[in-house]
Amino acid sequence: MRALARAISAVENRALGSSDLLKRLFPHTGRARVIGLTGSPGAGKSTLVDQLARLYRQKNRTVGIVAVDPTSPYTGGAILGDRIRMQEHFADPGIYIRSMATRGSLGGLARTTADVTTVLDASGRDVILVETVGVGQDEVDIVRLAEITIVILVPGMGDDVQTIKAGIMEIADIFVINKSDHEGAERVEREIRGLQSLALRHDGWTPPIVKTVASAGTGVDELGAAISHYEDYLQKENLALKKSAENWQQRLVEMLRDTMLEKARAQMSDAKLQQLAAEVAEHKRDPYTLVEEIAAGRF
Ligand SMILES: Nc1nc2c(ncn2[C@@H]2O[C@H](COP(=O)(O)OP(=O)(O)OP(=O)(O)O)[C@@H](O)[C@H]2O)c(=O)[nH]1
Numbered sequence: 196m197r198a199l200a201r202a203i204s205a206v207e208n209r210a211l212g213s214s215d216l217l218k219r220l221f222p223h224t225g226r227a228r229v230i231g232l233t234g235s236p237g238a239g240k241s242t243l244v245d246q247l248a249r250l251y252r253q254k255n256r257t258v259g260i261v262a263v264d265p266t267s268p269y270t271g272g273a274i275l276g277d278r279i280r281m282q283e284h285f286a287d288p289g290i291y292i293r294s295m296a297t298r299g300s301l302g303g304l305a306r307t308t309a310d311v312t313t314v315l316d317a318s319g320r321d322v323i324l325v326e327t328v329g330v331g332q333d334e335v336d337i338v339r340l341a342e343i344t345i346v347i348l349v350p351g352m353g354d355d356v357q358t359i360k361a362g363i364m365e366i367a368d369i370f371v372i373n374k375s376d377h378e379g380a381e382r383v384e385r386e387i388r389g390l391q392s393l394a395l396r397h398d399g400w401t402p403p404i405v406k407t408v409a410s411a412g413t414g415v416d417e418l419g420a421a422i423s424h425y426e427d428y429l430q431k432e433n434l435a436l437k438k439s440a441e442n443w444q445q446r447l448v449e450m451l452r453d454t455m456l457e458k459a460r461a462q463m464s465d466a467k468l469q470q471l472a473a474e475v476a477e478h479k480r481d482p483y484t485l486v487e488e489i490a491a492g493r494f
């Protein structure tokens with residue numbers, strides 16, 4: 196447990212030696228089922244993660260949880276709430292929970308989350324649940340590391356299903372309408388069905404819609420069944436590897452971008468960058484040539 200915590204801190208902080216660690220851990224990964232849960236602030240993601248963790252523990256599967264906390268103005272007390280709720284799991288070594296703050300993360304949240312997931316996977320966790328808030332690009336990136344993505348909606352969003360970013364609709368393998376104890380769950384369901392009828396997925400899967408009341412544990416078994424059903428579908432249609440390759444194609448581009456940027460930045464101090472920027476501002480240099488030169492390592 197302590198080694199795991201230290202390894203996660205190392206990759207989170209991009210500590211010296213962390214990339215060697217990741218290289219050595221990678222061959223031990225690929226066993227865990229990575230499930231991403233995304234949805235708007237307060238939709239009940241943490242409550243649902245908590246319920247799913249219970250469900251998997253009942254089945255004797257070990258669980259890792261990565262909660263990406265937005266540290267946002269809308270959810271001031273979220274971390275505290277999560278901590279308190281999850282406290283009861285702390286006695287269970289079969290559950291490992293890590294919250295990560297969005298703000299101040301080094302080198303991109305998506306990257307850090309992926310690296311933390313790699314460590315958890317290598318540690319032998321059976322299921323890894325990744326919670327992210329669906330408000331930006333980051334969560335779309337983060338789902339690329341999940342084999343199964345659950346998008347959580349809540350009633351009372353008015354016509355908002357229409358305005359949910361298209362990206363979010365496309366990434367859902369399973370829809371959850373949480374807070375189904377509130378009025379309007381059927382309406383949200385109808386709207387999702389309406390949108391689904393317009394666009395078929397290329398893999399032929401129609402994402403099921405599961406209604407839950409996470410705070411009461413209602414619908415959690417059904418959600419577990421929907422997850423298993425999708426897992427079976429991926430297996431049966433030989434889609435797991437294909438999906439993983441698609442995810443990796445995106446992630447490799449991101450990793451490459453990070454690495455090349457780091458390399459370019461390593462050649463140049465902040466002071467130098469500041470000076471060059473001033474020269475461009477004063478039109479003493481053109482930025483196009485400058486960037487080409489930096490990229491070519493001529494700086
Ligand atoms: N009525 C009702 N309340 C719920 C349900 N699920 C969760 N809640 C409550 O909604 C609030 C937010 O739940 P969280 O699980 O913290 O939501 P979250 O999506 O993780 O929130 P952030 O991480 O802050 O974005 C809590 O007070 C929960 O108890 C539900 O199904 N019905």
Ligand SMILES: [Mg+2]
Pocket residue numbers: 240241242273277326
């Ligand atoms: Mg939460």
